[in-house]
Amino acid sequence: MCSESSATVVTIDGPSGAGKGTLSQLLAQRLGYRLLDSGALYRLVALASMNKGIAADDEAALSSCASTLDVEFAPADGGVTVLLEGVDVTMAIRQEHVSMRASEVAAVELVRAALLQRQRDFAVAPGLVADGRDMGTTVFTGAQYKFYLTASAEARAQRRYQQLCERGESVDLAVLIEDIQARDERDQSRATSPLRPASDAHVVDSTNMTIEQVLEQMLATIDA
Numbered sequence: 001m002c003s004e005s006s007a008t009v010v011t012i013d014g015p016s017g018a019g020k021g022t023l024s025q026l027l028a029q030r031l032g033y034r035l036l037d038s039g040a041l042y043r044l045v046a047l048a049s050m051n052k053g054i055a056a057d058d059e060a061a062l063s064s065c066a067s068t069l070d071v072e073f074a075p076a077d078g079g080v081t082v083l084l085e086g087v088d089v090t091m092a093i094r095q096e097h098v099s100m101r102a103s104e105v106a107a108v109e110l111v112r113a114a115l116l117q118r119q120r121d122f123a124v125a126p127g128l129v130a131d132g133r134d135m136g137t138t139v140f141t142g143a144q145y146k147f148y149l150t151a152s153a154e155a156r157a158q159r160r161y162q163q164l165c166e167r168g169e170s171v172d173l174a175v176l177i178e179d180i181q182a183r184d185e186r187d188q189s190r191a192t193s194p195l196r197p198a199s200d201a202h203v204v205d206s207t208n209m210t211i212e213q214v215l216e217q218m219l220a221t222i223d224a
């Protein structure tokens with residue numbers, strides 16, 4: 001496997017709902033690079049630990065669970081199938097209670113340390129697009145291109161509101177805004193790898209931009 005130094009690494013960090021997932025996927029496709037969805041790894045630790053009956057505050061057991069995680073990201077039609085111990089958990093890791101547990105396990109320093117090398121191993125030639133919260137600040141500090149994608153809490157909540165309405169779920173926009181603000185506060189104030197732009201990151205505010213406009217701006221930065 002190639003090391004990070006022989007692969008071009010593009011990092012995309014930022015708060016929930018800023019469009020990182022979609023943009024990382026589009027950017028990886030356009031560049032022909034591999035994709036790392038680091039949030040999925042935290043979600044997998046959450047699901048695996050719940051399956052094993054590990055308590056949310058048992059840091060040693062959570063860390064052991066993270067370092068022995070048996071996962072596979074298999075390319076599927078227009079996306080990726082996530083396998084945990086051979087079982088398709090692509091949808092299961094997106095459930096609300098898994099999201100909650102993922103945010104708790106992501107605050108455990110031992111878990112973050114246990115996932116570090118696993119994330120770095122994704123960097124193979126010709127390149128990697130790494131999506132997360134600490135890709136540019138901790139995991140790939142030497143990345144050639146770093147982006148910090150953000151948008152106002154209101155714009156991010158509005159996007160989520162539209163997604164949920166399209167799925168026929170009834171939600172309150174004001175509650176979504178409050179949830180997003182609470183999650184931002186938790187991500188930005190945690191002791192280990194808090195969410196913040198790397199000093200050499202290009203900050204992109206997508207509040208008034210379409211996905212296509214953001215993608216073109218990122219590609220132009222990389223070309224330049």
Ligand code: DC
Nearest residue numbers: 038039040042102103106132133134
């Ligand atoms: O991006 P996401 O919602 O799938 O992330 C799931 C959780 O993991 C979320 O609480 C943020 C956290 N996370 C993190 O702390 N560091 C990362 N590099 C990626 C995600």
